[in-house]
Amino acid sequence: MFDDINTNYYTKVYAGTNSEFNEIIWLYPSGNKTECDKYVIYNPVDNYWVYGSMFFTTFSDKEIFGNTITTGVTAAGNNVYNNEPVSVFVGANNETLDSFVESADFDIADGNSIMFMNRIIPDYEMVNGGKIKMKITTQQFPESSQEVTKEFDITNTTEKVDFRSRGRQAKVRVSCDSNGTSWRWGSLRLALQGDGRR
Numbered sequence: 001m002f003d004d005i006n007t008n009y010y011t012k013v014y015a016g017t018n019s020e021f022n023e024i025i026w027l028y029p030s031g032n033k034t035e036c037d038k039y040v041i042y043n044p045v046d047n048y049w050v051y052g053s054m055f056f057t058t059f060s061d062k063e064i065f066g067n068t069i070t071t072g073v074t075a076a077g078n079n080v081y082n083n084e085p086v087s088v089f090v091g092a093n094n095e096t097l098d099s100f101v102e103s104a105d106f107d108i109a110d111g112n113s114i115m116f117m118n119r120i121i122p123d124y125e126m127v128n129g130g131k132i133k134m135k136i137t138t139q140q141f142p143e144s145s146q147e148v149t150k151e152f153d154i155t156n157t158t159e160k161v162d163f164r165s166r167g168r169q170a171k172v173r174v175s176c177d178s179n180g181t182s183w184r185w186g187s188l189r190l191a192l193q194g195d196g197r198r
Helices: 007-012
Strands: 014-018 023-028 038-043 048-053 056-060 069-074 077-082 099-102 114-127 132-139 147-154 161-167 169-176 182-195
Touching: 014 056, 023 056, 114 132, 114 169, 132 161, 147 161, 161 169, 169 182
Parallel strands: none
Antiparallel strands: 014 023, 023 038, 038 048, 056 069, 069 077, 099 169, 114 161, 114 182, 132 147, 132 169
8 A cells, every 4th residue: 555555645545434344444546546546444353454446535434324425536427325335326316416514503602692703714625626605604593593694705716705794603604516626625714703783
């Protein structure tokens, strides 16, 4: 593995677990590949190693879903799969799926204070251009209606976004619907402070 791994793409090495078989799996890009195409598996219970080739790029154990879920890059495109059997495709009739990450509701002072937010410094990586859409949703009270107070686009040239938004609790959603765009989101750098209700 160490003689074969593409060291220019260390950031794409992915580790996961398969609790059904007591396995730890590492996915990595080999040779001149830019996406993960090989794997190494270790079973600490039975003490064995397995290695080989596959098209998986990420791997999620069956904690939430009833099966292990994987993503993969093939000639047909980027897809989401049930791991067993691997032929079962999870998606929208082979159409491109919008990808997103959404935070849980967050607050300050246990929700007893209003938050004032005025800047986001995006931490992201985008390949092949395109854009990421960021949306901030606020609520004044836990059971009140949600307000989309800000929605804006993040591109390869976006360094920061200035805005003004208030709420007792808020959540952030980052999504991408641009075909052919590969993206990753890092930390959320959001400037906020306690405030009054205008």
